[in-house]
Amino acid sequence: MTTVAEKFYGLSSHFKRDLIEGIRIKDIAPRWTNIIYAQSNETIAQVFKKLIDNSILSCPLLDVDTQKYVAFIDLFDILSYAVDVLSLPLDKDESWIASSQFQNTSCIVLPNKSQRNPWYIISEDAPLQAAINSLAQANIYRLAVVDPAGRFSSVITQSRIIRFLANRSMELGEMGMKTVAELNLAAPLTVTASNNERVIDAFLKIFNFGISGVPVLNEQNRIIGNISISDFKDIGFSAQMFRKLFVTTEQFLDSKIVGQSLPRLIWCYNTSYFSDVLSKLRANGVHRVYVVKSYDMICDGVITLTDILRLFSSYTS
Numbered sequence: 001m002t003t004v005a006e007k008f009y010g011l012s013s014h015f016k017r018d019l020i021e022g023i024r025i026k027d028i029a030p031r032w033t034n035i036i037y038a039q040s041n042e043t044i045a046q047v048f049k050k051l052i053d054n055s056i057l058s059c060p061l062l063d064v065d066t067q068k069y070v071a072f073i074d075l076f077d078i079l080s081y082a083v084d085v086l087s088l089p090l091d092k093d094e095s096w097i098a099s100s101q102f103q104n105t106s107c108i109v110l111p112n113k114s115q116r117n118p119w120y121i122i123s124e125d126a127p128l129q130a131a132i133n134s135l136a137q138a139n140i141y142r143l144a145v146v147d148p149a150g151r152f153s154s155v156i157t158q159s160r161i162i163r164f165l166a167n168r169s170m171e172l173g174e175m176g177m178k179t180v181a182e183l184n185l186a187a188p189l190t191v192t193a194s195n196n197e198r199v200i201d202a203f204l205k206i207f208n209f210g211i212s213g214v215p216v217l218n219e220q221n222r223i224i225g226n227i228s229i230s231d232f233k234d235i236g237f238s239a240q241m242f243r244k245l246f247v248t249t250e251q252f253l254d255s256k257i258v259g260q261s262l263p264r265l266i267w268c269y270n271t272s273y274f275s276d277v278l279s280k281l282r283a284n285g286v287h288r289v290y291v292v293k294s295y296d297m298i299c300d301g302v303i304t305l306t307d308i309l310r311l312f313s314s315y316t317s
Helices: 004-009 013-019 044-053 075-084 100-104 128-138 158-167 173-177 199-209 229-235 239-246 249-255 274-284 305-312
Strands: 058-063 068-074 121-123 142-146 152-157 213-217 223-228 288-292 299-304
Touching (some): 044 068, 044 075, 068 075, 068 142, 121 128, 128 305, 152 158, 158 274, 158 305, 173 274, 199 229, 223 229, 223 288, 274 305
Parallel strands (some): 121 142
């Protein structure tokens, strides 16, 4: 069976050769002089604070005994631990952040706690196409990049690849001028949050349904914003900041500071061009674009990074 892109949209071999083929992982993977990582002898609280302090969603885990990187830990793993083990939601005057279990438990219980953050390895000399295939097929968000000696050197993420594709959008040719509707790109919207729901309840939906974010709808069923796992950074580490989880989603969205957080909402239309969707993702650093009806902001669907990578994947099913 051919790929979605090849079957429905005539993605030519010339297009793929120019845009993807010949590109290796190390050509676009970030170059780090200092890796922010967790150590296997650190507690959950220490790792959580490290992610918050560095405004990052994830980091690799170093086994202090073998001195090898062995897993990823991200905010979703920590949220999963809090929900599953600490039985959230707690009363807003309490804090699992201050609990002895959170403070003293080793972070080694966290890797892939969310079952969406496995440790997949790829060679830095592998073609970009191989990374796209893995990320699209397994519906994962990042791959550990290793050098020819097998040493961890970097991470290649869905976002990094999307930025690369967006920066070369002039090479999309006819495909770039296809609309969202023509590409059948948007997935149906199945999980939402209301503007009067507590933020903690929106996060619990993210956890329970295994998704990265939910749109926030007002009383007229119009989309007004997005709550995602990335927003967990904005909650902060202290118990006082944790109380943000108990305000309404609309209050939380209104409290976001422009320039210091993700945009409130990024959207497009079914008539928007594919190249424009890529540009929105790159410019705003988000993981999803909502598709709305132009006249009333009623949401028709959502486009995720995985949806876009599937256009470029070459695996068969």
